[in-house]
Amino acid sequence: MSGSRTPVKALLRGAVSVGMFVLTAFAMEGMAIADERSSETLFREGSDAIAKGEYAVAIERFEALSDMGFAHPDASYNRGLAYVARLRAGADRPGDLGRAAAAFEETLRMRPDDLDADRALDVVRAEVTKRRARRGKDATTVRPTLDRVVVGLLSERTWSLFAFASSMLFVVGLFLRRIPSNGLSVAGRVLAPTAFVFFCVFFPLTLGARALRSSTRAAVIVASEVHLVDDTGTAKGGDPIPEAQWVEAGELRGALIHVRWGATEGWIPAGSVRLLYP
């Protein structure tokens, strides 16, 4: 009797497992579709609001998209335009220029060849410069430090590919050295040390790019200007960081965030900076 029940139970158990798997798959698919629809709906509502001049609704919808983690260059671009609309309506709030610049900067990070975003960012930055000039403040230009420049020449992916290729070539050179053929052996004797030198260059660059990616994020100042403070909260002096400036944001400690602006680094209020994607 029990022998006849066991296969039936096993079959039932298997059927239940398959059913649950299918249901789970459908549920997850449904959630993903719902999420996508919700994102598209918010984008459409925000775009319609811009068209009607309802910048408050537009800002709210695009910010909601951003809060949801929805990253798309067109959404960021329209978000920037929504802030610009509020500026044009004369209802701007402190930091709106920075928020617009952050949105356009984010668009360009996702789609570097977006000419509209590039132009809009130029217009916003020019307006920031003009407004600062009205307050008698000079335009500020900062240059990144050499390490950032070198690491930023290529992407982390490219650096890692170069390092990997160097490692491979080094090994190929070592193999060639063992071949009795005179020509190949000479090639190996040249290739191995050369590839090793390249590896010694690309490997640290890969690690540097990786460390920057994992410990820092691009950000834009969204306050009229912010002053840097040191670890003890004391003002560091020097020029404040103007609005809409690109900074490198790092560790978050309470209400402060560590930023690097050119060669200067320090802490600023976390609310005065907008982190960019990606």
Added chain:
Amino acid sequence: MSALRFVSACTAAVIIASASRVVLAEPQLKTRVSTTRPQVGEPFTIQLSALVSPGEHIPGDPVLKPSRGATIMGGPSVGQSMVVMGGVAKVGIDATWQLVANAPAKVKIPAPTVLWAGRRFAGQSIDVEIVQSSGKPRRSTNPFLLPGGPGFGGFGFPFGGLDSFEAEESLPAIDGNLELRTAPDPHLFVHARADKKTAVVGEQVTVTFYLYQRISASVEDRRDPPAADFLRYSMLANPGTEPIVRAKAGGQTYDVRMADRIALFPVRTGDLHVGSLQFAFTGRPIGRRALRASEDIVIRVTEPPRAGRPSGYVLGDVGRFSLTANVEPRRIPFGGTLAVTARVSGNGNFPQSLTLPERAGVEWLDPEKRESIGPQGGIIAGYRSFGYVVRIKESGTVNLGKIDLPHWDPASRKYLVSSVDLGKVDVLPEKVPSPPLAAALTAGADTTDAKPIDAFANMPAHRSALGSYQPPPSPLFEGPRLFVALGAPPIAYALFSASLAGARRIRLRRTAATVSPERLAKTALEDADRARANGDAKAVCSAIERALHHALKASTNLESRGILVDELEDALENAGLAEDLCTRVTKLLEEVSALRFDPDANDASVDELVRQGRSLVRDILDSPARDQG
């Protein structure tokens, strides 16, 4: 017919009046007890008041039947009583019995009775709980328990039900909720208690500070807790005037007073410190300005869940709110203004601002805020209104839109959205000035009122649909895979080289094993056997000699072939070979030389040579010199 009805009505009225008079004529009886929780051995009293209307017979003969658990020690003590209630006077008696509780139990005291108009009328029975004696005498303010105290004549207590005299006891009740396992100070200390330890940003946390004291001390100074990361509302109108209760802490009984109660609304996430309420006391056992501080309560504050969060939600808007709005007037001239008053009512952390339906052509000026927010029944409630002046720069029917207030309701643990539709307003068309005036205005505008240049006039258009976008690829070598990928080729090469070297070493070892002296010695012995079988004596001698030299090489590492036979013995001894073996080697080599050139050598001598050679080779190979070597 109508006369009959009148007579019937009058009769009924008389009957009802008589009945009510009879009912009202009964004495009003009221029974009271001095305490409902007497201790064992403690005297307590039962008092019966019996009142009737003036002019009627006074009730008499009060009787209380004895009950289990309590013994009647005295009484009844009877006194006259008169009470005026609502302008109506009542007279009667107050009868008092003194009882003593016997043992812990719940006891029902039977209803005492009085005799009136030939009938007995009973008061109310009373339930008392006799508790174990605490050992401390309880001082009672009940005057009729004090020797020489006032009697019960004159005006008594108003009636209205069964009263207890507990409130009249001088010692306050013990509150078990305030009991503490340990007491940080034997004399007095401050204790803080929060109604919750975790909250979301903007959720009310009520913190109560209690002052536990066993001594008399005066407060010299007080410092409120900083609570820097919270919005704070005081929940007490007059802190420090709350009634005293008693509670145990560390086994001792303290008088406990609520020092303060505050409602806190966290403004950020994290482990937020409330801080300490500090007092400086001066008292006899603790000295002058002794500092006492409460615990620093830490509240873990998180954000409300992201799932289901409505768009426009502002972190910190937590509570339960409703939203109403008033717009007036609904018809304005072009360029005119209207007033919009939005009112948020409810409880919780009220929003500091509202998200307005701003749009181009409608300008909202900064709001004027009014509020009435305060503690109501343990929560912070009230309203906050926002009065806006709205300027409309377009004509026609303008839809003002809708104000939404999304907020998190901690009670239902879900997001709610309160909305109010502001409706539409009519804006009259702009008045067009007459042509000469318009020309003048235009000319004036050309010269003086130049419009500010719109810096964003040439901004690109917005995008109505999502274009194609490919998210950036994830890093090629994420995590430890980078080190694996970069290190794999050199490691593979190192492994390959090591395996090649190992193979070569094994091959060499095998080759070396095939040409070892030991092996060669054995081969030579085999050659000797073959030569003997062929009858070649010279070959046998040669093979035996070879076997000996290989064996000596294997045993002593000595190239004996290049040493003269005369010197060989000493050389072998120096090489560590045993003396007898050295002698045998020399002797056998000499025999080999002799036999090689002996034309008369027979098979027996050859066999003997082979036997000796084999034996000697085996002894040499097994000799200690070989082991040492």
